[in-house]
Every structure is written in C-alpha cells, then in structure tokens.
Amino acid sequence: MSQDLFERFTKCAVSMLSVDASKVTPEARFKEDLDADSLDLVEFVMELESEFGIEVPEQELEGITTVGQAFDLIKAKAK
Amino acid sequence: MQGAGHRVAVTGYGVVAPCGIGKQNFWKGLLGPGIVGAKTIEIADWDPQPFFANPKEARRADRVEQFALAAASEAFATSGDLPYERSRIGSIFGTGIGGLRTLEEQVITRVEKGERRVSPFLVPMMMANACGAAISMRYVLQGPAETICTACAAATHAIGYAARLVAWGRCDAVVTGGAESAATITAVAGFANMTALSSSGCSKPFDVARDGFVFGEGAAVFVLERYDLALARGATILAEVLGAASNADAHHITAPSPGGVGAMACMQQALDDAGLTVRDIKQINAHGTSTPLNDRAESEAVATLFGTPTPPVTSIKGVTGHPLGAAGALEAAAVLLSFEHELIPPTANTAKLGEDIACDIVYGAPRKWSPGPTISNNFGFGGHNGSLILTPVN
Numbered sequence: 001m002s003q004d005l006f007e008r009f010t011k012c013a014v015s016m017l018s019v020d021a022s023k024v025t026p027e028a029r030f031k032e033d034l035d036a037d038s039l040d041l042v043e044f045v046m047e048l049e050s051e052f053g054i055e056v057p058e059q060e061l062e063g064i065t066t067v068g069q070a071f072d073l074i075k076a077k078a079k
Numbered sequence: 080m081q082g083a084g085h086r087v088a089v090t091g092y093g094v095v096a097p098c099g100i101g102k103q104n105f106w107k108g109l110l111g112p113g114i115v116g117a118k119t120i121e122i123a124d125w126d127p128q129p130f131f132a133n134p135k136e137a138r139r140a141d142r143v144e145q146f147a148l149a150a151a152s153e154a155f156a157t158s159g160d161l162p163y164e165r166s167r168i169g170s171i172f173g174t175g176i177g178g179l180r181t182l183e184e185q186v187i188t189r190v191e192k193g194e195r196r197v198s199p200f201l202v203p204m205m206m207a208n209a210c211g212a213a214i215s216m217r218y219v220l221q222g223p224a225e226t227i228c229t230a231c232a233a234a235t236h237a238i239g240y241a242a243r244l245v246a247w248g249r250c251d252a253v254v255t256g257g258a259e260s261a262a263t264i265t266a267v268a269g270f271a272n273m274t275a276l277s278s279s280g281c282s283k284p285f286d287v288a289r290d291g292f293v294f295g296e297g298a299a300v301f302v303l304e305r306y307d308l309a310l311a312r313g314a315t316i317l318a319e320v321l322g323a324a325s326n327a328d329a330h331h332i333t334a335p336s337p338g339g340v341g342a343m344a345c346m347q348q349a350l351d352d353a354g355l356t357v358r359d360i361k362q363i364n365a366h367g368t369s370t371p372l373n374d375r376a377e378s379e380a381v382a383t384l385f386g387t388p389t390p391p392v393t394s395i396k397g398v399t400g401h402p403l404g405a406a407g408a409l410e411a412a413a414v415l416l417s418f419e420h421e422l423i424p425p426t427a428n429t430a431k432l433g434e435d436i437a438c439d440i441v442y443g444a445p446r447k448w449s450p451g452p453t454i455s456n457n458f459g460f461g462g463h464n465g466s467l468i469l470t471p472v473n
Contacts, residue, residue, distance in 0.1 A: 018135035040135075042199040050196075 005052075005078060009071050012051050016044045026068030034067075052078045083248030086306035087320040089469070092256075093153025094412045095146045096297035097122050098398050101153060105409075106416040106424075110445055113397035113427030116280045118271065119262040119294040120400040122146075139200050140213065141178030146298035146405075147210035147258040148217065154254065155218065158302035162312055163251040169222035171241040172211030173233030173257035175404030175459070176266075178204045183263040210258045214300070222250050228404070230459030231366070232325075233257055234299070235407030235467050239323025241303050251305050257408035258298035267294060273333070275370060282401070283428035284367035284394035285374050285436045292368045295400025299408035318415050321452060321468040322353025328462030334372055339380030341464050346384055346454060349466035353452070357385045360468075361451030362423055363438075364410045366458050367394025368401050375435045377456065382437040391448065393441040397427030407457040407465060418450040418471040 010024045019034050030036040045056050054077040064070050094101065097120045098108025114120050127145035130152055131137035137145065161168055181204040189197050203209060208226035215224040223244060227237045234257025241255035270276050277291035309316055326348060328341035350356065365377055381389050395413050402409060417423050422445040429442040450471040457465045
C-alpha cells in the first residue's frame with residue numbers, strides 16, 4: 001500500500017518538477033536536490049491534492065523540506 | 080536629454096509564424112498561398128520543448144512567451160554573442176495583450192474547481208511584460224527591460240524605441256520585437272462581435288471585397304546594435320534602422336482618423352527622423368489588415384503623402400493574418416527578407432483592388448526590386464500609429 005502511494009507521489013514529482021524518478025528519494029531535499037522553489041512546491045502540492053483527493057492546508061507545509069517529510073504528510077491524509 | 084546620434088544596425092533576427100518557423104521558412108510562406116476559410120490562423124503542432132531546459136520551464140511560459148523565446152534563439156544565433164557590458168544591453172518588447180491563454184484557462188479552472196486550484200504561475204504567465212522579461216533573464220540583459228502595449232502598433236513602437244536607446248547612446252545593443260498568441264475563444268468572440276474579423280474567413284488586404292481580418296499569432300525578435308560597435312566586432316550587418324515615429328490620432332478607440340491624417344503625420348515624422356523625403360522610399364509594408372476602414376484610411380494617407388503613383392505597397396496579412404501586437408515584428412522581418420531576396424512579397428488573396436485604394440499595391444505575384452529604404456506602418460486600437468524605416472546595407 002505504502003509502496004503504491006509512493007509510486008503515485010513520485011509520478012506527480014516527475015511530472016510537476018521535471019526530475020528523474022531516481023532522484024525522488026525520502027532523503028531528497030526539494031530546494032537543493034530537486035531544484036524546486038516555493039512556487040514549484042505550491043504547484044506540486046496542488047497536484048498531490050488532486051491525485052490523492054485530499055486537502056493540505058498551507059500551514060501544514062511549514063518546515064517541510066524533504067521528500068520523506070512531504071510523503072509522510074500525504075500518506076497520513078490519504079487513508 | 081540630447082541624443083548621441085549613433086547609427087543603428089540590425090545584426091540578427093528570428094521569426095515564428097503560422098506560415099513558417101525560422102526566417103527562411105517564413106519567407107517561403109510569404110510567397111505561398113493566403114489564408115482562406117478560417118477566422119484564426121495558428122501555428123500547427125507547436126513544440127516549445129527545443130527552446131527550454133525541461134518540460135517544467137516550458138509549461139511555465141505562456142504560448143506567447145514560448146514564441147518570443149524561440150524567435151530570440153534564432154536572433155542570437157544570427158547576431159552571435161554581444162560582447163558589451165550587460166547593463167548596456169536592453170530588452171524592449173511589444174505585445175498587444177500578453178498571456179491571455181493562461182488567463183482564460185485559469186478563469187475556467189477557478190469557475191470549475193474553485194480558487195484553491197488557480198495556478199501560482201497565473202500572474203507571471205499572463206503579465207504582458209513576461210516575454211521581454213524572459214528574454215532579459217535568459218540572455219542576462221541588464222539594461223532597460225520594458226514592454227510596450229499599444230495594441231497592434233506595439234512591436235513597431237518597441238523596435239523604434241529600442242533603436243532610439245541605441246541612437247541616444249544609452250545602450251550598445253537592444254533586443255526587441257513583438258509576440259502575440261491571444262486567439263482564445265473569448266477573444267475571438269470579442270473581435271467577431273465587434274465585426275473586425277472577416278466573415279468570409281479570408282484576409283485580402285485592399286481588395287474590393289475585403290471584409291475584416293483573420294486573427295493570427297507569432298513572434299519576431301531583432302538584435303539592434305550601435306553600428307560602429309557591430310562593425311568593430313566583425314558582426315554581419317543585415318540592415319540599418321534609419322528612423323521611427325510614434326503619434327496618436329486622438330480620434331476614436333477603434334476607427335482611424337478620417338483621411339488617415341494621423342497615419343500620414345506619423346509617416347512624415349519617420350521620414351524627418353531618417354532625414355529622407357518621400358522620393359527616397361522604395362517600398363511600403365502596410366498595416367493593411369483587410370478591414371474596410373483601415374485599408375481605406377491607410378491608402379488615403381499613403382497616396383496623399385507620397386503622391387501617385389505611390390511606391391510599391393504590400394501587406395503580408397493575407398498570409399499571416401493579423402497577429403495584433405506582433406504584426407510590426409513579423410512585418411519588419413518581411414522587410415529584411417525582401418532586402419535579402421530582392422523581391423517584394425505579394426498581398427496574398429487580393430484579386431481586385433477596392434475603388435477607394437489609390438496605391439500601387441503589389442498583388443498577384445512577387446515583384447522584383449532594387450532594395451532601398453522601406454517604411455513599415457502599424458496602427459493600433461486606441462489611435463496609436465507607428466512607422467519604422469529600414470534600409471539595406473551595401
């Protein structure tokens with residue numbers, strides 16, 4: 001289940017951030033490793049919301065800097 | 080505020096248009112058939128990817144900005160690198176509207192899915208200055224970067240102002256031109272309901288049966304440089320900008336002033352700026368939109384100012400349609416190509432001139448000529464007039 005979710009998460013990252021799937025690892029940092037600025041992240045989160053049928057309020061994104069952190073947030077809501 | 084009086088060279092240009100991508104394809108298109116049976120003419124199968132680092136970057140540029148960057152890429156490939164201080168290279172661009180496609184898409188998204196789904200890139204994609212800003216960023220041009228939005232006169236005004244910045248000595252080079260891609264469903268409906276679009280779907284400037292324009296799109300970008308500096312760096316000089324003018328009818332929001340007096344004054348100012356007389360002009364690239372009012376007023380202005388027979392007059396809008404703010408850019412490119420090929424492209428689709436047209440319109444077939452000073456006109460809703468004079472170099 002978690003594997004399937006991560007694949008869907010990765011698919012969104014690949015299409016919205018134009019990065020190779022192999023770079024989308026839990027340790028990857030959005031800014032430094034995936035070249036994603038704040039507007040990129042807003043668009044990426046909108047795509048995740050649509051993919052998983054969830055809502056992620058802006059304040060919950062504060063402090064999130066890595067793929068792993070973002071995925072945990074999505075996973076908790078996607079149940 | 081006195082200018083330095085520098086001569087202005089054109090050292091590079093690039094074109095993206097429905098009839099051809101790249102300047103030589105564009106030229107072939109200008110000699111080909113005109114548009115029939117269409118209210119709009121758009122670039123088929125446009126692929127922005129070759130002009131961007133990755134799909135993300137391409138997606139974040141509205142189609143109009145994609146065109147501008149594609150044309151800029153060809154322009155810089157022609158001019159070569161500009162070895163000037165970056166603060167002395169400007170980016171002066173023209174567009175009538177800007178990223179209207181993005182705005183229309185996002186309005187639909189907002190209505191269908193709500194405010195939270197509106198793209199964070201809406202604003203930077205729709206803003207009218209996005210094209211010029213993108214060129215300035217990509218090529219690190221840190222001089223003046225300004226966008227002129229005078230409807231269908233925008234690119235002609237931009238090229239004129241860009242040349243002025245070089246002539247004045249403020250810039251060593253300026254990248255300029257215009258782009259448009261605004262034929263959204265809403266915009267087409269707006270133009271159709273004001274009866275500006277051709278009801279027969281055929282652009283035939285100056286024809287007796289002309290009935291409006293066909294909505295086009297495209298971009299052309301030019302590299303202008305101080306003539307002496309371009310020579311010193313060994314650049315190939317393609318043409319010289321001899322003069323430019325800008326004025327206003329102050330008459331009506333859409334209709335030209337009766338008798339084309341505003342257009343006539345604008346052309347006279349451009350001649351004065353260039354230090355030329357009417358006898359020096361060897362070709363007129365007309366605004367020639369194919370609307371009854373524009374073509375009559377422009378023809379009257381040309382015939383009154385130049386006397387009859389007039390210099391040869393052509394309009395490329397039978398082929399390109401009317402790309403609003405990009406019109407003057409595509410037309411300046413057509414003038415440069417007419418220098419190179421020693422041919423004046425014909426006014427496509429035009430078969431029988433209107434009785435109100437007293438000019439020597441080139442139609443039916445291209446005309447051989449000895450290239451010389453050429454004036455290009457554009458007029459915009461709001462009463463904006465622009466004229467530009469280009470000349471070949473020996």
